[in-house]
Amino acid sequence: MGGYGDVKLLRDDGKRLDGRAIDEMRPVTIEAGVLPAADGSAMVTHGLNVAVAAVYGPMEAHPRKIQRQDRAVIDVRYNMAPFSTGDRIRPGFNRRSREISKVTAESLESVVLVERYPRSKIRVEIEILAAEAGTRCAGITAASVALADAGIPMRDMIVGVASGKIEDTVVLDLDKAEDNYGQADLPVGILPNTGEIAFLQMDGDLSIEEYNLAMEYNHKAAKEIHEIMVDALKRRYEGGEN
C-alpha cells in the first residue's frame, strides 16, 4: 500500500476507475443454503469476489485440548482457491490465511452464543473462489449468513465492509487497483443492529477525520449489506411455515 504514488485512481470527473462514486459500494448478492452437505451455507458475491462459507456442528471438539468447559470454540478455516487470482495460489494454509482465520473466528465468537454449547466445536469453512480485494469482508459476511442458516444462535450477524484512502480521498469498498495502489485500507466487521465493531484492521495511515469518514461509509454500507443478508435468509425459507 502506498509506494506507487503516481498511479492515477480517480478520474477527472471525480469518479473512480470503475465509474463508482467515492461512497458507492460494489454490487453484492447473497444466497443462503448453497451446499446440501453442510449444516448451513452461504455464497456471497461482492464485486468480483466470490466467497462460499459452510458451517458444520456444533460437534465434539477434537483434539480434546481445544475444548472449553464453559463454551464452544469456533474453528474457522479461510482458504483461497488456487484459481481465485491471476497468479496461481499454492494450495493450503499460509501466513495470511491463518491470520484471517484467526480474526474471523474471534469476531464470530463475539456474536455466537457460544456458552450454549460447552465443550463443543462449530466448524466454519470459508473458501474464496474468486478474489478482487476485500475477500476477508466477503468471507465474514458469508460465514454470518451460513451460521444463521445452520440455526446457530447469535446475538446479531456480522457484516464485513471496508473503506480506504486513494489519492488523499476516503472511498468506500476498495477494488483491486485501489487496494494495491491506494494509501490505506480499513476493513471492519460491524454488528448492524447495534453498530458495535466485532473486528477492525487498518493498513496504511488515516487521520482522525479520515478515519471517522471511513467509519461513516462503513456503517452506511453495513446497513445495505445487512438488508441483503436478511433477504437471502428469507428467500431461502419462503413458502410458509409448517
Add this chain to the structure above:
Amino acid sequence: MSKGQVGAELRLVTPGMVVGPSSGKRAGSGMIAENNEFIATRVGWLNEQNNVVSVQPINSAYMPRSGDLIIGFVAEVRNNLWFFDVNGPFQALLPMSLAPWKVEFGAARQHLGIGDAALARIQEVDETHNMVLTMKGVGLRRLNEGAVVSIPVNLIDTLRGDNNSTLSRIRDATDCRIIVGDNGRVWIHGDTEAMHVARQLILTLNQEGHKNTFQGAVEALENERGEH
C-alpha cells in the same frame, strides 16, 4: 433495519432482529432480552404463547435431553462400554451394565461393533453434555436390518403429526415399519420397493419441510398406492 412485531401472525425473523419491547413478557428459546427489547437469535418463525416470546427455529442442531429415544451408530468400542454417535454435539456412552445382554468384560465387540446402528434411550445428560444411554427397555435393540435416514431435528414433529397421525398414514401407505428417533434419524424397514418409496417421501420432507407441502406429498402417495 426491518423490525418484526409481536403479534398473532407468524413471521420470519433473523438473528439480531429487534422483535419488540420486552416489558411484561418473557424471552423463550431463540430470543434474548437486551435493553428492554427482544432480539431474535435464530432464523425461524416468531411465536408468542402465554406471555413467552420465542422463535420456532427453521433449522437447529439436536440437543440431547434425558428420555429421548434415539437411533445411534457405534463410533467406538472399549472393553466394557460403547460410544455412540447420536447426531449431537457429543458422543454418548453406553455402559455394559445398561446393555440388554450379559456382556463379559472385553467381549463388547461381539454384541455391537463400530458402525452398527441401535435404538436406545438417553438415560441422563449433565450440564457439560456428557450423555449416558440405556438399551434396557421395551423395544430398545440393535437394528440389524432396514435403513436409517436423517432429517432436520425441527421437522420431526411434522413427520410425526399430531399423535403420530402422519407417521401412521406413511406406515400404512408404504407398508414399512418406521421408527422416528428424537435425534433426527428415522429407521425404515420393509421390502426394497416400499423402503425406496418411504425414503423418497422423507427426502421430500428434507427439502421442502419448511413449506406446507409435506401433507400434500403424503396424500399424493396414499392416492397413488391406493390405486395399485
